[in-house]
Amino acid sequence: MDPRIREHAEIIVNHSIDCEDGDHVVIDAHPVAEDLTTALVEAVADVGGHPLVIQERLGQRFRRAYLNNYDGEFETPEHTGALYEAMDAYIAIKGSDNETQLSDVDTETKADYERAYEPVRETRLNKPWNLTLYPAPANAQVAEMATEEYENFVWDAILKDWDAVREHQQEMADRLTEAEDVRIVSGDTLDVTMSVEGNKTLNDYGEANLPGGEVFTAPKKYSVEGEAYFDIPIYHEGHEIAGAHLVFEDGKVVEHSAEKNEDYLTDILDTDEGARYLGELGIGMNRDIDRFTRNILFDEKMGDTVHMAVGRAYPETVGEDNEQNSSAVHVDMIADMSENSYIELDGEVVQRDGAFWFEDDF
Structure with a gap:
């Protein structure tokens, strides 16, 4: 594992969310960010926290499948809200294998879903949270950069005092x-x-x-x-x-x-x-x-x-x-x-x- 990944994880856990012994931490990540997710789990465990890894907002292939196939009126997902109500902190890792996964979802459908989801978003944002990025090849491609070039760019922007x-x-x-x-x-x-x-x-x-x-x-x-x-x-x-x-x-x-x-x-x-x-x-x-x-x-x-x-x-x-x-x-x-x-x-x-x-x- 690139040592910059563990440094990235340690900044998130110790600086961004200030994780403490006993904290329940939800980590929302695409599988392409597996290395950073693993480093985060280790860093949370090191301070005595309890990590849970999910694909909720950032599992965009799953969200696309739902939005393109559900034919009813969107309801506020109370079960998701309950998870965020129970947690102590939330970490979201952007980075995917396809940055345009939602491009064929009807814009009004997305808007309807976001309106229904808004109370859940408020619950999540009322807890300590961090949004970051793992420099996946798809993100480098969208940025029109070579993968290694993009990794250097991302970590130069992140690994700072x-x-x-x-x-x-x-x-x-x-x-x-x-x-x-x-x-x-x-x-x-x-x-x-x-x-x-x-x-x-x-x-x-x-x-x-x-x-x-x-x-x-x-x-x-x-x-x-x-x-x-x-x-x-x-x-x-x-x-x-x-x-x-x-x-x-x-x-x-x-x-x-x-x-x-x-x-x-x-x-x-x-x-x-x-x-x-x-x-x-x-x-x-x-x-x-x-x-x-x-x-x-x-x-x-x-x-x-x-x-x-x-x-x-x-x-x-x-x-x-x-x-x-x-x-x-x-x-x-x-x-x-x-x-x-x-x-x-x-x-x-x-x-x-x-x-x-x-x-x-x-």
């Missing part, structure tokens, strides 16, 4: 938490304003997501104004949307287009009422992620980018006096901020062409 990352990112997290108004400009294709007053910015340093490498918050639901062209493609459930363009009024997407798969973008925005509002503003800060790989776990952390997610807001980012945007979807859209771009907080430029005010090259 996450305490040092936390310290580096905290200045931006604190400044965004203190801010009221945000303006994001990139060339002449993106100019969006929003309020984040009263909401909290989280510093992602490898806990819920591994790799980490972003700070993120939620805009106030009805405050987003302007238009945004996302020059980095969106890769969602086997579909690539390129050149997405959104126009916001009073927080809502009132116009949209895409250069590729516009119909699929429309399906996302039509999932429910909340899908046309932003649930997240994130700023990518992991500069070891230096290219688009069609994997949002990495792409949204890419250095010198911002992302805005339509749909569900994370409750941890929403202040008690502000409305949380609810939706069955959460789809991130990414824009490059490395040239002719800036982020402004309360009238002060805090990032210019990818560099932050506290960095030497600002």
Whole structure:
């Protein structure tokens, strides 16, 4: 086994979920990630925990079979919810033998299923959890990289001193938490304003997501104004949307287009009422992620980018006096901020062409 796999597992168990003696840990993984799953079982056992390996969300061949063959009305899977209610922590390992397994499932069917599944998702997200990736050949292929090249890319982004990352990112997290108004400009294709007053910015340093490498918050639901062209493609459930363009009024997407798969973008925005509002503003800060790989776990952390997610807001980012945007979807859209771009907080430029005010090259 590659020693980096055991290092990866130890970071998850000891840093990301902080597993303790007696913890019941659910590990959700595709068989292609068997080495990492095995290393996780060993690491959980080493601290006295009790692992259970399943294929629930990440067994996509099974989910495809269910969604394409079930002909009734989807019900909330209470038995799955009971498992997550009983566990102490959840680890999900992305990585598969076919990244487009769900591409022939009807989009409305997927939306109906996600709506029914939402209470289970809330149960799962209210426990310590971690989402990571095993660099499988199928993921390398989607990223248009050789397998070994992709393995090096993945582990360079993951095997880091996450305490040092936390310290580096905290200045931006604190400044965004203190801010009221945000303006994001990139060339002449993106100019969006929003309020984040009263909401909290989280510093992602490898806990819920591994790799980490972003700070993120939620805009106030009805405050987003302007238009945004996302020059980095969106890769969602086997579909690539390129050149997405959104126009916001009073927080809502009132116009949209895409250069590729516009119909699929429309399906996302039509999932429910909340899908046309932003649930997240994130700023990518992991500069070891230096290219688009069609994997949002990495792409949204890419250095010198911002992302805005339509749909569900994370409750941890929403202040008690502000409305949380609810939706069955959460789809991130990414824009490059490395040239002719800036982020402004309360009238002060805090990032210019990818560099932050506290960095030497600002």
